[in-house]
Amino acid sequence: MELVCPAGTPAALRAAVEAGAHSVYCGFADETNARNFPGLNFSRPELAEGVAFAHRHGAKVLVAINTFPRAGDEAIWHRAVADAEKAGVDAVILADIGLLAHAAKHHPKLRRNLSVQAAAANADVINFYAREFGVSRVVLPRVLTVAEIAAINRETEVETEVFVFGGLCVMAEGRCSLSSYATGQSPNMNGVCSPASEVEYVQEGAQLAARLGNFTIHRVGASEPAPYPTLCKGCFTSGDETGHIFEDAVSLNATELLPQLKKAGVTALKIEGRQRSRSYVAQVVRSFRAAVDALEAGRPMPTSALAALSEGQASTTGAYAKTWR
Template identity: 55%
Template structure:
């Protein structure tokens, strides 16, 4: 054997597909289309998608767990907001409920709540939420050493090289975002929404809440406001988007532009072989607030892609049909590799 030929590497483990379930129908659709894990929340501010018409009560969660388990999928409950002063018992009770219902893991951001869960339910699997803002292996290992977390979701701010270093230096499984709405700020470190509306992901489980949104037709334009603040003004040719604060058009020294970023979606399909090779454990799809059609499309496409990648990573090619299907459900119909690839670096 030629010494220059590298020994075959042990095949990297297939990555798990983690899909959003805002509602019971979305859960069933995600499971039916091949999600390994589904994640969801209770109907209150204990999770970061606390929107009207979304989420689960005990009965629907019990049924959802049964459905998922029968088909071999796991259910993760997001308790990923920060317990606010005076309401600690509510979060504590949510942890107890999740444990009693037999969920497969809870996704938590708050260190105090992780401490409670680890102590009270030592057999309950703990995942560190992206809202925990752990951007280095040392931060992740802190949560591992103190609470025995088994998986951490990386904030959407690291490059591929940085993410790779994190993966190689922690015993904790790493989950990364693969697709969906793109967070421009570090998760868990953004108070823009509460500055304008009084409610933020950290405090109330939602960014730019719907009740603070106002649409107003003015001569030649449609205006979107959040908490009374003008976020954007759309002409006839524009495609008006939801007034998420960091996607607004503002004025700096007379220039009107998107000072943070154009509205785009994250899509990392083309990075899959690299993510798999570096040992990423799971790919997360954003969008508990999105429709069952979104969940169906995105789960089907990503299942196929992950299967292709697991079978033969070196021959992996992004199929045009996938990109087309995803483009149809992306915000702004534009996709980007986000921070993984940094054109803005």
């Protein structure tokens, strides 16, 4: 199975490739990709250099142009597709139907992958994207069991890519409005979820409050770590319960499920983390490359040593086992 790894910066791209990534995915430093944060992403020259480096080492580069264009400003997204092709990338990762149609018409030789932002979660819609826009691969949303993924693969010839490590989004990707509601910016349109410009930490007596926009997401004591205030992983009160109502602060880690995912017909394994350091990227990629190589060779799977890199030092298999609270 192909190991698809995050590259938020040119340094992270080099680290991922040198650690054994089969492919890396990245984005331009603008609102055309869903990780549009200061200090991240690639200029046009940096992308061309990154592609050349990856290709010299036998790796591929995929560019995420996976936000939804604003009406009247489509040229920004059209230019990103053209510039990605000019840089020699191996595929673009798109979500918007209009942008897919544009790419299919004006860049027919450029491979088109369907972003998780499209939230394509059944064979019918995946086959529609393949038929109408020539989509070669779909990144499946993180809401499916292994059995559901296997069923999809029996009904489509489109390659499937699934997340196996990193941040766990509990919403339907491309449909979440929480960040937009709280801050006016969303990953779907602006490429920003819970933007740092809206984050504030305020001392309230003996407690430290973590706020996003005008909303208090966490309150912690003096000896407790203050988490980043992401809405879906905040602490809320519902009825008599106060806590992580939507999702705990944990990371997805599906290492133990790799044999089942291979049997289910999965083509590629995606690691989340374009906001992470190059050291983080290198460690995670090395661990998963060892696991993928062992699986391919029929050797026992190595024990995962990634707990320290998981959010809250805890991990979950997420929806793959479908154990919702």
